[in-house]
Structures are given as C-alpha cells and as structure tokens.
Amino acid sequence: MNRLLSNARASVLPLAILMLVLVMVVPIPAFMLDIFFVANIAISLAVLMVALNAQKPLDFSAFPTVLLFATLFRLGLNVASTRIVLVHGHEGESAAGHVIEAFGTFLIGGDYVVGIFVFAILMIINMIVVTKGAGRVSEVSARFTLDALPGKQMAIDADLNAGLITPDEAKARRVEVSTEADFYGSMDGSSKFVKGDAVAAMLILAANIIGGLILGPVSHGMSIADAAHNYILLAIGDALVAQLPSLMLSIAAASIVTRVTSDKDLAGQIGGQFGSPRTWTPVAVILALLGILPGMPHMVILPAAGIAGFAAWKLRQIERRPAPVVIVPVETIDQSKIGWEEVTDGMQVNLDIGYGLVPLADERRGSPLMGRITGVRRQLSKELGFVVPQVRVRDDINLAPYVYRILVNGVVVGEDTVSPDEMLALNTGQAYGDLFGKKVKDPTFGLDATWVDASDADAATGAGYLVVDPGTVMATHLNHLLGQNAADLLGQDEVQALLDGLKERAAQLVAALAPLPITTLTQVLKGLLAENVPLKEFRRIAGAIAVAAQRTQDAEELIETIRPELGALIIQKLCGVREPLRVMTLEGQLEGLLGQAMRADQSRRHVIEPDLGRRIVEALQRAAGPLIAEAKPFALVVQPSIRIAIRKLVKTCLPDTPVLSFFEVPEEKAVEVVAVIGASQQALAA
Template sequence: MKILAHARQGALPAAILLLVVLMVVPIPAFLLDVFFIMNITISLAVLMVALNAEKPLDFSSFPTVLLFATLFRLGLNVASTRIVLVHGHTGSAAAGHVIEAFGSFVIGGDYVVGLFVFAIIVIINLIVVTKGAGRVSEVSARFTLDALPGKQMAIDADLNAGLITPDEAKKRRVDVATEAEFYGSMDGSSKFVKGDAVAGLLILAANIVGGLILGPVSHSLTIAKAAQTYTMLAIGDALVAQVPALLLSIAAAAIVTRVKSEKDLAGQIGSQFGSARTWTPVAVILVLLGVLPGMPHFVILPLAGAAGFAAWKLNQIAKRPAIVEAPPAVEAPDPSKIGWDEVSETMLVNLDIGYGLVPLVDERRGAPLMGRITGVRRQLSKELGFVVPQVRVRDDINLAPYTYRVMLGGVCVGEDQVSPDEMLALDTGQGFGELIGKKAKDPTFGLDATWIATGDADVATGQGYLVVDSGTVIATHLNHALGANAGDLLGADEVQSLLDELKERAPQLVAALAPLPLTSLATVLKGLLSEGIQLREFRRIAAAISIAAQRSADPVEIIELIRPELGSLIIAKLAGVREPLRVMTLEGGLEQLLGQAARQDPGRHVIEPELGRRIVDALQAAAQPLIAEAKPFALVVQPAIRVAIRKLVRTVLPDTPVMSFFEVPEDKAVEVVAIIGNQPQQQALAA
C-alpha cells in the first residue's frame, strides 16, 4: 500500500516533467503516435467521468485535469510541429501513422477538404461548445458566490434548530465552500479550452507557412509539392489535436450544465424522457409529416412507428402494478403469555397524542414534529450538560383527538390541545387589531393567543403577532416542561457518563469524588438542576463537590456548601457582565424572625402557613412589574433560611432563583428592586 501511495505521489511530477520533455527534446514518430493515442484515451476517460457524475462536485478535480490535459496536448503540438517541419519532405508518414491517418483517411487525402473540415470543427468547438460552457461557468460562479452567505445562514439556522448535527453542518459548510471554489475554477479553466482552440489555428498556420518556406528552400521541393505535403501533415496534426480538444470541451459543458440529481446524466435524461406523454405527440407529428407529398416516406414513417411503439411500451410499463415484497411472516403471539413489555414502561419521556395529531408524526407527510423533537433534545442536551433521554411519541385513544400530554417518569408534566391545520398567533405585547379565530392560551408561557387559518398567517404577522404552527407549539411546550423538570431527567447512568467523560480530562478529580456514592452524587446533581443550575461546567461543579464531600456526606448539605462556589454560574443567566444584578430581599425584622424559627427546627425548613402565604403574596406583587418587562431577578436571603424560602416560593415563582448572601460575588454590582416586608408590606402582613 505504501508503494502504491508513493507511486501516486510521484506520478504527477513525472507527468509534468514529461510535458517539458515533449516541448524541448525531439522524439521519434513512434512515440508521437503513442502519445497521440494516449491523449485521445485521456479525453475519452474525462468525458465518461463527466457524463457519469451525479453532481458537478463528484468531479471536483476537473479544472485541474483540464489544465494538464490541455498542456499535454499543446506539448504534443510542439513535438509534432518539430517533426513535420524537419522531416515533412519525406512523405505523409514523416510525423507518424496517426497524423497520416487523420490527414488521408479522415479527410480523403484532399487538403482543401481538410481545411474546411478543420475549420468546421474549430467553429463548433470555439464558437458553440467552448463559448457556451464558458458563459455557463461564469454565470454559475457568480450566482454561487452570491448565494454563499445565504447557504451559510441556512446551515446555521438548521444547526440551531437541531435539524442537523454539528458534524453534518461542518460537512455542508465544506460542500458549500468547495462548490464555490469549483465553479470559480471552472470559470477560469474554460479559458484554457478557448485558448487551446485558438492555439490550434495558429499552429496550423505555422506548419503551413513553415512548410511552404522550408520545402522549396531546404529540400528543393516545388511550391505545389510543398503545399500539398506540408498542408496534409499540418491538417492531420491539427485534426488529431482538435478531436480530443472537442471531447474535453463537451465534458466541460456537460459538467457546468449539470443539475444536481441522484442519478448520472444518462439516468437523469432517461427518467425524464421515459414517459408515454412525450413520445405519443412525436409519433403523431411524424405520421402527419410522413403522409405529406414529397416527403421521404420510407425514412419518416419507420421513425414514427418506432416513436409510437416506445409510447405504447412506456404506457404499459406505467400501468404495470408495482411489485411489493411480502413482509416476513411473523409468528402469532401466544395469548396465554404475558410479556414484561406489557406491564413495564421502557422510556422515561413519552409524548402521548390524540389520533387527530397523528399526521404530525406521519413519515409520509415528512413527520414535522419528529424533527422538532430531535431539535429540542439536542438543544436541551447542550444547555443542561448531559444527553437528554429519547422521547417516545405514541398515540393514545383515550385522549381527545387534538390533545397531547407530556409524560416524564409516568407523571404528566404538561398537557394541552392544538389545531394541526391552523396556526397559533401569539400576542407578545406588540400585536394590534382583532384576529378572526378561536381564542386560546399559549401552553408554555400563558400568553393570549388565537388559532387562525393558515392563509391568515401573513396578515397576523403584519399586525405584530408571533405566528407558529402546531408542531412548534408542542415542541416548545415539551422543551419548557423537560427544562422545568431537568432533575428528573438525570439518573445514575447519565451521572456515570459525565464521570467517564470527565475522567479523560481530569482523572485525579474523578478519583477525589470516588468516596462519595454514585447515588449521593446523582442526588446532588439533581438538586442543582431543580434549582436551574446547569451541568455544562461539570468540571467546576465536580471540584466543588469533592471539597464539600470532605465536610459532609448529606446531599442537601453538600448542595448548600457548594452553592457559594457556583454563584457566578447562577447569576450568569440573570445579569450581564456590566449589568447589575437585580435582587429582592426580606426586611431585616422578618428575616430575623424566620432565622430564629429555622434555628429552632433546622431539619424541617417549614414556615408557618399564614405567614408564608402573606410573604408569597407580597413577593408576587413586587415581582409582577419585573416579569411583565422580562427583567430577571433573584431573591437573596440569609443562608439559614434559603432552603425554607425556596420551598415556599417555588410553587408560585418556580423560575425565580433563591440565593444566599454568600452566593453573590463580591465584585458584582447589585440593584435592590424590592424589600419584602418593608413598611407598606408589613401593614399587609399584619392585616
């Protein structure tokens, strides 16, 4: 294998050296014949590869191949010109049998006919094929470069939506860049073909003029004899070079005019011409032409019959029933046996849908919901720091037709209804005007919404509404439900995977966690997730846990011990680097009262119900303006009462972080937006 690799690496330099040899060193006529046949062989091979390519990028090396093939042919022209001018006086075989064959057999030995044949080939090659291919290359290169930013944005959008993986996105970016480079190279390489045709004309003129001078002067030939001999050799030389040039021009034109398809060119053309509706009119028109007086009936009518037969045969093939392979026989289940799959649930996350929503997961209709669910899993996995379990979608006849239900570990964490044939217009606060449709509530954020007809989507968008389809509604609700219950998605297997991945980068850190049982570590991580602390920075979290585990083995205490180390991670979602952290605090007397109760019963973290209700009401009243303006904030309290306050507020404000004073970094600016239990609120608490 290494020998073959070295041989391939040395082949190209050897070929370039051969080109130089052809241009400088005289070669015998026999080798010239071999090189001419080799030139024709290479041109045919290039043409076959171009015709069999499914898309232009399948032959991405074509511009470079075209360059070297053109240089090889020009090197042969130099070598043949030398032989023609030096030995042409000896006869038609002076420059080899290939040139002699093209000069005598192909053009019938008449150099006047040869001149016209050569002129026609040059016109076809230069004016028609080369010029057309060059124009197509130029336009393709321009449009490809113009479309490059849009294609890159489309790839980024698909990646962000979760429709493709990062590896697929990387491959598509490489394909887009390669496509732009290919068409740019084809635009330049088309100039080689054009220059080759022009060079053929100049070389022909040089051979004829040189022969007319050298024949009488150096070899004592008459003008007529010199004209006949050297013109025949020059035309043979020009034709033997122009035939491969024409093949390469056709290959270039075939490549740049290809439209991307899963079939090669023959299959693409065959599939598009293989229709009875194509050949029936052809047969009828040929019959009408064939019966006209003066027409060559014996030529037209057989062709009409062939076209009619093709139409009949294609029509029979179209009517033939498709052969469907019978599915393999499946053994009928024994009704007396009960399997574990009938009594156990194998998937952690399930999405149950009513029968009216089945089209959203039907593969024959593209299964739009399945792609969005994959995107939700991929995005959640990136945010949470571990692989979110698969979501199984199943239809449930017990549900209403357009109802869906999100089940996590056998518990319903989300349920609502959608209309699959309509769009949901959400009022985000910028909408104006009334929409015609069924009023509803957004299942994820509780926004006012309206189910509208698909045709009214543009109108609703113009009025400032956010319009989404039913698949997006379900996927968004699924994303929110799983994110809100992220702790339930993490199990021992996921924790072990986190440890295995971390072990490759920090084996000593993983060893420091070994004394802590896997179940306790999982409980700590689940507790962090339940309070919105993601595991993307697992190395930092693991380092904090390893230190805290030396002081306590209780998962709840470990969480409280490591939270000050993770304070910057907690507030990263609440405030920017230069933005102050908005906080709410408890009034000093109220906080002291709660602290005393927590110290008397440190294990229960329970607040007296009536006092808790009034604190929650005051907190909701203070938080409402911030929530309406989408301004994140945190509730900051003493460390001793943090757990109790968190349990109190998570039922009404689940997304509000409850932090202790020690968790706020010292260098972070703080803006106190409300004090719960100040004078007006104390009056409310006393009422």
C-alpha cells in the same frame, strides 16, 4: 505488497509529468508520436465514458485535475508533432507518422482546403457552442453553490440537532458539501483551460502552415504548390488529431456541469424521462401530418412517424403491464432476539410532533422549526455554561395532528397544540380590541392568545398584539422547559468536559478538585442549575467548591456553603448594578419558629407542617401577584437554616422565584423590601 502498490501508484503521476516535459523538449520518432496520439484518444474516450456514467457530478470529483493534465498532454503532443512536421514535412505525407497521415488523407480525402473548413467547423462547435456553454454553466453553478453553502451547513446542523443523522453522517455530509463547493469552483477555472486549448489549436495550425510555406521553398527548394500540399495537409492532420480528443473532453466537461444529481447514470436518467407514450404520440402524429403533405419526402418522414408511433404503443403497453409479484423466500428467524436499539433511546431531549406539524420540520420548506431549535440550543448553551444536548424531532402517530410533546430524559415536561398554517397573537397587556380566531393560552407564559390567519397578522400587530409563527411558539416553549430542567441535562460526561476545558486555563484548580468524586461534583452543579444558577463562570464556582470540599463532601452541604460565594452571580439576573434588589422576607416570629423546627429535624427532611405551609404559600402568592404582573423580578430572602425548606415549599407554587439566604446578598447591594410574609397568631399557635 499493498504498500509497494501504493508507492507505485503515487510515483506514476510525477513520472508522467516528467515524460510530458521530455516530449516537449526532446525530439521523438514518428512511431512514438503515433503511440502517444492513440493514447491521447483513448484517455479522452475514457474520460468521456466516466463523465457519462457518473450519477452525480461529485462521482467524478477528480475531473478538473484530469482535464488539466489531459490538456497539457495534448499540448505537449502538439509541440512534438509541430517539430516533426516542420523538420520532415518535405519528405511526404507519412513523415509525421501514420496517425497524422490517416487524419490528413482518409478523413478529408487528401484535400487540405476541405480539411481547413472541416477543422474550422469543429473549432466553431467546440469553442463557440460546447466550451462557451460549459464555461457559463460552470460559472453559474460555482456561484450558486458557494451562495448556498451556509444554508446547507445550517441544514446539516439542524438535522444533527434533531437527531435525524448521527455525528459521523453529519461529518460526511459537511465533507461532501465542502467538496461540492471546491469541485464547482475548480470546474469554473478548468473551463478556461478548455477554451485556451481551442485557441491554442488555431494558433498551432497557423504556425505549422506558415512555417511550412516558408521552410519548403527556402530550405528544401520546393515549389509553393508542393510545400502547400505537404505542409498544410500535415498541419491539418495534426490539428484534427488534437481537435478530436479536445472535443470529447469538452463534451465530458459540459455533461458533468449540466448533470443533476440522480440515482441513475446519464443514459438511464434521459431514458427514464423520455420513456413515456405521452412524449412520442404527438411526435408520431405531427410527423404523419408532415409526411402526407405534397412535396415532402414521404419515404423518409412516414417511416419515422411509424417508428415514433410504434415506440408510443410499446411504451403504453409497458405502462399497462401489471407490476411483477416478487416472492420473497421465507427465512427462519429467531424471533426471540431483540436489539438494544429497540428498548433504549440515546437522546436526552425529544420533540415529538403530530403528522400535521411535519411540514414545520421539512427541509424543502426551509425547516423553520429546525433553525429555531438550533438557535435555542446555541443561546441556552451560552447562558447555562455547558453544551445543551441535541434535540431530536420525530413524528408520533399516537399524537393528534397538531399536538407536540417535549420529553427530557424520557419524561414528558410539556405538551401543547399549535396551528401550522396560522399565527399566534399574544396579548402582552398593551393590545386593544378583539381578534377573530381560536382563543388559547400561550404555552410558555400563560398569556391570553388567539390563533389568527396569516393574512390578519399585520392587523393584529397594529392592534398591539405580539404575533409569532408556530415554529417560534414551539421553540420558545422548548427554550423555557429546557431552562427549567437544565439540571436534568447535566451529567457526568458534561461535567468532565467542563473540567477538561478548565484544566487548560487553571490546571492547579482542577487538581484541587481531584479528591472530590465526579458524582458528588455533578450533584452540586445540578443543584445549582436547579435553582437557576448558571455555570458560565465555572472557574469561580470550581474555586468555591474546592475550598468548601476541605470541610465536607456532602453535596447538599457543599451547595449551601458555596452559595454565599456566588451571591453576586445569583442576584445579577434579578436586578441591574445600580438597581436595588427587591426582596420579600418572613415575619421574625414565623422565621424563628421555622428555624427551631428545622434544627429539631434530625432526619434533615426539611418538611414544613402542611397547614402552615399552605398559609405561607397563599400569603406569598398574594404579595408576588402585582410584581409578576408588572414583570418585576424579586427574591425571597430568609435565614440560612431554613432556606432549603422554604425553597422546597416555594418551588411548588412559584418555581421561578429565587430563595436566598441573608449571606448570599452582598453587603454593598441596596435592598428594597417589597413585602413581609407573616402569619396570624392562630397559625403560629397551631
């Protein structure tokens, strides 16, 4: 049944278009013309009512198409009525139907001269005022809507990244933004239909008058006066019948394009904004002053002043009336029921902010923080090789006003304080002079920094400081921490997405990985990310894993087996193609001692004796200090058997220092040994 109704509705419009063509071509009797004229007036009234009751323009998104078909319908009736007027106009005032007769006799008193002036005034109102104004508003709205389209889409992406909306809500908002742009573009074109309709009405009136003045005397032997009375009266009636619906559609178009989105219809919106005693009190006073002036129509102005004064008094009484107390009935609720949403958090990455930092995420201020977070996710996704999860920004009343906290999988990985109304001036080593402001440490790189007033930013830049805004400080810190915790962002779903993408290009390679459990593959990839090996070249990584998986399926052994195959990928972040690789090594005797200890470790815990580990760390920090100060990347290269142990040791003090085995350095790569980490004889003996 529903399908039949749907098919019936779908066939109404084609049948209506066919009927419109028939009305234009085939002569119709006068009573049918009356029915069509009344239907035209009813349709125009319905369109006007829908436009006035719409809360926002998109509530009547079909208006441009409705306007087109309503205009075509009215023009088709003009063609049919013109045929009847010219063919039967000599028969009298009722020759073209009772509707045209009523408009030609009752509304203008049977005087066609008055009718011509009335029609001219309606044409001026419709064409010069309403249609022209609506067309201009449509043009400007279309231009501004299209210009704002990229910004609105970025705002949607920012809300989605912040977790403020769900993917389904984001999809719905994108559709709404696209529909809004299409709507205002269509309204800009539809305004030309309204203007063209007004011009066509004048030409049709002129054609009816000229045709009648020619046909009356020539074909029917009428005098010029009789022909003018009959044909001009019928032409004016026909023009007024068509002009009234045209004026209503023009008003509907103007009301639609001038609407501002609100939760009320037009009447409620206007009533709410005029319903203030501060509006009507001055009106009452001014009208009363005008009413007491000599020569003024006192009996007209003074009652109007009284009405305005009464309205102001009544509205003031309403404002002073206490708000009604709504008694909510108490319902018996099972307090033991707890929803899963109360105890779970589906977001992997959260950025909690104090209430003082909320303006940084405010859409009305351009959401500077949200835009930067979107950029961070996009850049990190390109660098790491998989889509970084969304970041939800939420205010936390438990935090101090200007404190932010970064959480990954529920674990706090970073926290700091920013000043939302100031700028952070970083001393990168090239600055001179001192700045007035709060001295702090940069949360990302630990550089000396100062929070300065925004007006002093240019002076700080001139002094050699790197000046950044609070949103950039937070986004940079977030970028650094997400990069450090990239392994925690990768899960089995992300790995499956990588496999699905690779399958389209290398189906056989993915098939070769099939025997390896997805959990083991995830552990291997997480292990690579933990040591800053990106997954951008996933095809190469997958190929190495497929070969290594034939010998072992242990995740740790797989990582150590494939790392030599990925050596070029690992060291390309440390030096250029023609630049030598700066390396540190361990003294031979110390390395041999560590190798023996690792081989004797049956538990594979890879733990170095604490005192010896402390000495190695101190020596490594002393050697790495100058290189870190000069921002020169380097790597610690050791024997394969001790790489895991040394990596665990170094991670505690220099987490960004890569630890490589000798096999991971390509043979053709030039190497520059910058330090040899040794130990004293006493330490070795111990």
